[in-house]
Amino acid sequence: MSSSDLTISDRIQRKLDELTRAERQLAHSILENYPASGLGPLTALAKGANVSAPTVARMVQKLGYKGYPEFQAELREELKAKAKNPIAKHDAWAEGAPSGHMLNRFTDAVIENIRQTLGQIDPDQFDTACQMVAEPRSRVYIVGGRITHTLAEYLFLHMQVIRPEVVHIQSTSNGWPHYLLDVKEGDVFVIFDLRRYENNTLKLAEMAHKKGAKLILFTDQWRSPVDRLTDITFSGRIVVPSAWDSNVTSLLLIESMISTVQNLCWGDTKDRAEALEDMFDQTMLFRKFT
Template identity: 40%
Template sequence: MDEKPLVRDLVKAHSRQFTPAERRVAPFFQGESLEVALQSITKLAEAAEVSTPTIVRFARKLGFDGFHDMQNAIRAELADRIKKPLAKLEAAEMAGQQDHILNRFAQQAVSNINRTLSHLDLAAFDDVTEELADTSKAVYLLGGRITRANAQNFFNHLQIIRPGVTLMDSSPNVWPQTLLDFTADTVLVLFDIRRYEKDLERLASLAVGQGARIILFTDQWGSPIEKQASASFRAMVEAPSAWDSSLALNLIVEAMIAQIQKRHASRSTERIKTLEEMLGETPIFRDLGKTEDDVS
């Protein structure tokens, strides 16, 4: 199934083709706030200080039949983005009452993965993999309420492969003292899917102010943090459930982990060997799993 590009992505893709007047229209379709774009063509023309025919030409240049067709596409995007969990659940149940939930989940997961891979920028993937493997850079990770587990998973693997990896505390109250150490050699990996979290957006802004680079993992609509990110990876998250799925996100993460370890096999192997020795030699770890009778 072909994924329709977002209007703001179409604007970005066609930016070089715009006339000077059309370039004044573009900002109204690139931000998170689309109130003006959803008003009448006259109000949009006034706000952009262009003529109404310019708005029509702008819409057609993006591949729409006209202004109203473009507005309908934006409304559909917004409806998808703000869809309530209960509405998602009811829609999923109506669509597959006869099928077992496990089968429907598997079908959706395969679809999500295929659609994610079809849009993935492989060059960006390779660049980010190299950056995260560079031990001269400090790496920090954090996720939102739902994606905290994704960040934790990435951290657990990265810290074994390389030094200088930190999982940030989830409380915004302790972020300032961490931000003090951010420099141009800092990489902040963030996970943010709908409902996008304002605290994470603010953290990204502060981190960039300190010179850090942002690597973002988000959903198909794109978190507002994309404006701050040096690289962004969108994954399909729809699922026949009240919650979104993070399987496609984890696929990207685990592929990155494999690539980092492969490119720096000798170093990561030595770290894993040292870790295993510590687990075997340290009594507190050696005694884990023993019963009380075994220890006494």
């Protein structure tokens, strides 16, 4: 991935191990309210992170910027992109739409999203997330938002077969706090929150985190505010020539997780799948051709 493809959050994550203690303190402060945290004066950012102004200047240069104004200008551009609604997104790509059929243009954008997304995912971290979801002693809670509930439901339907103790939280319902009653320390929440980020999702994550649950987040390149609470975050690229964002990279990661967790649980999964097929036969839900 070229440096021009990276968000400031990406740059910070890549450089964390190279930063001094004070610079890491500043980096975490920026990420807590990213990208809005760096929009004020340099002195305000330094004060908020309890570091010196020279520390801010040094870290900004380590991230590849000539100075704080350049760093701040890119933050503003990210904030604009993060806040776009469907109409604004449509206008942004329609004005400079290249020639060629939409199928080709859309596919090219999706392939680039996949390439960039996979380029920044740590395979070991992905394996750890799958092991967390496969852990039989933990209950798994899956939650999405207004649009991402479709991704959550897709993962939930598969996980229901793969393992027991899986709960789909209907986050758009006023009854979602009820699901938190039985959460215990070590339970796992798989959360979907892509722009536009939802207040209910953040509140649910905060309450689950407070109860000792482990959080896995699927989000976009700008990262949901839930990111500051998570054990593992997967940031997928979502921009395509459309008024709506693409969920293809999220779906790729979901299906990869389903396959991995299925293999980890295969002994029990096989028995569960056979029992389910037997019930399907009894209900005659599906047509038989033999």
